[in-house]
Amino acid sequence: MAETLPIDRFPELPRDDQGPVFSEPWQAEAFAMTVKLHADGHFEWSEWVKYISTEIANGAPPDEVDHNAIYYRQWLSALERLVADKGLSSPPELMDRKDAWRRAYENTPHGEPVELALAGQS
Amino acid sequence: MAKHDHTHEHTAPPSDPALRVKALESLLLEKGVIDAEALDEIIDTYENKTGPRNGAAVVARAWVDPDYKKRLLEDGTGAIAEMGFSGIQGEDMLVVENTAEVHNMVVCTLCSCYPWPTLGLPPVWYKAAPYRSRAVSDPRGVLAEFGVEIADDTEVRVWDSNAELRYLVLPVRPEGTDGMSEDELAAMVTRDSMIGTGVIQAPK
Incomplete structure (x- = not known):
């Protein structure tokens, strides 16, 4: 059970790091x-x-x-x-928009900016 | 129309959470609920302009100015605001003083309440399940893992932060620092010493 695992089971935990608090931009x-x-x-x-x-x-x-x-x-x-x-x-609106972004990425030539207009028809 | 090599015709979508954030952000922008500039400003503030240096300045002031220390322990929020530090997650602050008799440490067992204006955003371990649970059940064991040995006759007090109240530990001023300036003292104060998972070493 995760709640009782000792801290030393997580050697990757930075103990003295004062550095970035976000590991990826979406987190920020x-x-x-x-x-x-x-x-x-x-x-x-x-x-x-x-x-x-x-x-x-x-x-x-x-x-x-x-x-x-x-x-x-x-x-x-x-x-x-x-x-x-x-x-x-709303959850359906968020889900639809997420799918639209996924299609926009898939329809965008590599190296070009990804725009929602490229999502096309669902 | 020019023919394209198929492998150049698409961009790999980012991770699921990154897509969800893009969805949320683009919808809220379209609806005029948020604006992009304000978001950039917030990220910049928390990545670059808040952090444990603010808390260290508070601690150093308390060490050199007994009147300030008294105010800090009586009205943490007000005394910290005197130094210019206030805002979200800093509205209600209680400052707890470490002494030879009492060692204080801070946790948030439910989530990750943390005094942002004085300490910035919490370190990874503060948000992790092992610390959240073990800080309460085995504080001395946790402190030992951080390399902090607490004498048997020193009481260890664990403070559980919540949405209403957040804590800042006033660490013990190390010996051999009598002639130091406030800035020199502030430079010695570590983030962990203000969470209570560290002590400040005397200068060599």
Whole structure:
């Protein structure tokens, strides 16, 4: 059970690193959107804490060892739920848009900027 | 129309979470809920302009100025704001002082509440399940893994952060630092010493 594993089972955990807190750009973007939505009054921070706590309590895939990736995936799931609950978007809308971005990538010649207009018809 | 080699006609899509973030971001931008410039500014602020140096400045001030230290322990939020540090996750701060009798350390067992204005964003281990659970069940064991030995007759207090209250540890000022300036002292203060998972070594 992940909750009781000793810290030394995770030798990759940086103990004295003061460096980057985001290992990939999407993590920083998800973080910034959350801060911005809160700053603009879309939700209280205590509300956010309930959402992220719930995701963390649900646990992580046992084979994932990158704690930053685990954490920000939980963060992103919490943000998606909160955004939907606040009526700012909805799960089907998010899913459709994600698929559109995937098609846009697939239709974009390598090296050119990826634009949503290239998603074409679904 | 020119013919293209098939392998050049597409770009590999990024990971699933990266696509989900693009979906969310593009929808919120279109709806005018957020703007791209504000997001860049937030990322820049948290990557480059906040961090444990802010907390270190607070600690050094408390070490050299007894009146400031008194205010800091009585009203952490107000005394930290005097130094110009405030904002999200810093609204309600409690500063706990380490002494020969008491060693304080901070965790957030539910998620990762952390005093952003003074310490920046939390390190990876702070957000990881092993630290969240073991800091409470076996604090001395965790401290030993961080290389911190606490005397048997020193009480270890673990503070569980939450959405309402976050903690900053005021570490023990090391011996042999009497003549040092506030800036020199601040340079010695480590992030971990302000979480309570480190102690500050005396200068050689």
